[in-house]
Amino acid sequence: MTFQKKILSWYRKNKVEFPWRLTNDPYKIWVSEIMLQQTQVTTVIPFYNNWIQKFPTLNDVANASDDDLFKYWEGLGYYNRVNNFRVACNEVIKKYNGKVPSEKVELMQLKGIGDYTSSAIASIAFNKKNYVIDGNVKRVMSRILCLKDYSKVSMHKLSNFLSENICKNNPGDFNQGLMDLGRNICKPKNPDCNICPVEFSCQAKADDSIFLYPKTKPKKKKSPHYNVGVGIIWREGKILITKRKKNTLLGGLWEFPGGKKNVKESIKECIKREIFEELEIEVEVLNFITTVEHKYSHFSITLHAYNCSFAKGKIKCNSADAWQWIKPHQLDSLPFPKANHYIFPHILDKGVA
Numbered sequence: 001m002t003f004q005k006k007i008l009s010w011y012r013k014n015k016v017e018f019p020w021r022l023t024n025d026p027y028k029i030w031v032s033e034i035m036l037q038q039t040q041v042t043t044v045i046p047f048y049n050n051w052i053q054k055f056p057t058l059n060d061v062a063n064a065s066d067d068d069l070f071k072y073w074e075g076l077g078y079y080n081r082v083n084n085f086r087v088a089c090n091e092v093i094k095k096y097n098g099k100v101p102s103e104k105v106e107l108m109q110l111k112g113i114g115d116y117t118s119s120a121i122a123s124i125a126f127n128k129k130n131y132v133i134d135g136n137v138k139r140v141m142s143r144i145l146c147l148k149d150y151s152k153v154s155m156h157k158l159s160n161f162l163s164e165n166i167c168k169n170n171p172g173d174f175n176q177g178l179m180d181l182g183r184n185i186c187k188p189k190n191p192d193c194n195i196c197p198v199e200f201s202c203q204a205k206a207d208d209s210i211f212l213y214p215k216t217k218p219k220k221k222k223s224p225h226y227n228v229g230v231g232i233i234w235r236e237g238k239i240l241i242t243k244r245k246k247n248t249l250l251g252g253l254w255e256f257p258g259g260k261k262n263v264k265e266s267i268k269e270c271i272k273r274e275i276f277e278e279l280e281i282e283v284e285v286l287n288f289i290t291t292v293e294h295k296y297s298h299f300s301i302t303l304h305a306y307n308c309s310f311a312k313g314k315i316k317c318n319s320a321d322a323w324q325w326i327k328p329h330q331l332d333s334l335p336f337p338k339a340n341h342y343i344f345p346h347i348l349d350k351g352v353a
Contacts, residue, residue, distance in 0.1 A: 003201050004167045004174055010197035011177030014184075019048055021176070026100035026125035027058045033117045034081050041183075047076050058089040059098065070252050070335035077297075079253065083246055084112025102126035124172035131162035132175045136182025142214040143186060143204040149215055224299045229270040230258030230340075231308035232347055233283055238327055239347070240310070241334070242278065242320035249296075252321075254334045256305065256343070267304045278320060281313030290346045294339040305343045 001009070015021070018041065020032035031051060035044045051072050055061045061069065064086075073082045088110040092100055100121070101107055107118035115133075122128035138150060138158070145161060147154040167174040185192050193205055204210045233240040233256075241254045259274035261267060268285040275283050285308050292303040315323055326334070331344050 003165045006197040007177040008173055011173055029125045030121050033120050034085055061089045066252055074335045079250055087111040104130050123175050129168055129171045131166045136179045139214055140182045140186045144202045146203040226301050227261040228301045229261055229267040229304045230256040231271045231275055233308045233310055235310040238325040240325055243322040245321050250337050254336050255340055278318055280316045282311040283308040284311050292339050292342040303339050
C-alpha cells in the first residue's frame with residue numbers, strides 16, 4: 001500500500017469528528033482554520049461552536065459590532081485574527097459576491113490568510129490538490145526524510161515529497177490525516193512508532209534515530225516580567241473603561257486604565273501617572289482591590305488593581321480608541337482581556353459606588 005493510501009486508511013479509521021469536519025461550508029472551515037492558528041484543538045472547540053451559532057455566515061461577521069465579535073473571541077487570544085477576519089469577510093462580499101474563493105492564490109489575497117491557511121481551506125473545502133505544512137506535518141516529515149533542520153533545502157525536499165504523495169481525489173483527508181498523525185502518533189516526545197501507519201516509510205525509524213528528529217530548539221530566553229497598575233475609576237456609581245487601539249496587543253478589547261510601573265515609583269503613583277497620560281484626568285487612588293498574576297506568550301505581568309475616584313479633568317483618548325462609563329453589572333457583557341476578568345469578582349466587594 002502506498003504512503004498516501006496508508007495515511008487515508010488510518011485517518012478514516014481514527015479521525016476525530018471535530019465540529020468543522022462535519023460540514024462542507026467553506027466559511028465554517030475557514031473559521032476553524034483561523035481559530036486553530038497558534039491554538040490547541042481542545043481549546044478551539046467551544047469557541048468554534050459558540051461562534052458559528054452567533055455568526056452562522058460571513059455576512060453575520062461583516063455586519064456585527066466590534067464588541068460582539070471580540071466578546072465571542074474573548075479568551076481565545078491573538079485578537080488581531082478577529083480584525084483580519086472581519087476585513088477578509090468584507091473582501092469576500094465585495095470581490096466574490098459573498099462566496100469564499102476556491103483557489104489558493106485567491107485565498108491568499110484575503111487579509112489574515114497565508115500559505116498554510118489557504119492550502120487548508122482549498123483542499124478541505126474545495127478538494128483542491130494543495131498540501132499543507134504545519135508544525136505537526138513538519139515533525140512527521142523531518143523523521144520520514146531525516147531532515148536535520150527546516151532550511152530552504154530541507155523545506156524543498158519536504159514540499160517535493162508532499163507534492164508527489166498527496167492524494168489527488170481526497171487531498172483534504174490526506175492533509176488532515178497527516179496533521180492528525182503528527183498530533184496523536186508522531187508526537188514531539190515518545191512517538192508511538194509501533195502503531196504508525198507509515199512506519200515503513202520512515203528513514204529515522206529505519207536508522208533507529210527517531211530521537212534526533214526534529215532537532216531540539218535552543219531554550220528561549222527568560223521572558224520579561226512587568227508590574228502593572230490599573231485603576232477602577234468610580235463616579236456616581238459607574239466605572240470608567242477604555243478600549244485598546246486596534247492593531248496592538250489585545251487591540252479592540254475594553255480594559256481598566258493603567259499601565260507599567262516605572263522602577264522608582266509606587267503602584268499608586270503609577271496608576272495616577274498612567275491615567276493622566278492616557279486620559280488627561282486626575283484621580284484619587286483609594287483602597288487596594290486585588291493582585292493578578294498572568295502570562296502572555298512573550299511576557300508576564302503582576303496586575304495591581306485599586307479603586308479610584310474621579311477628581312477632575314476632561315477625558316481625552318490619548319492612547320485608546322474609546323471610553324465609556326458603565327455600571328458594574330455591564331462588565332460581563334463586554335470583551336475584556338483575561339487578566340481583567342480576575343478583578344471582576346472583587347469590584348462589587350470592595351467598590352466605592
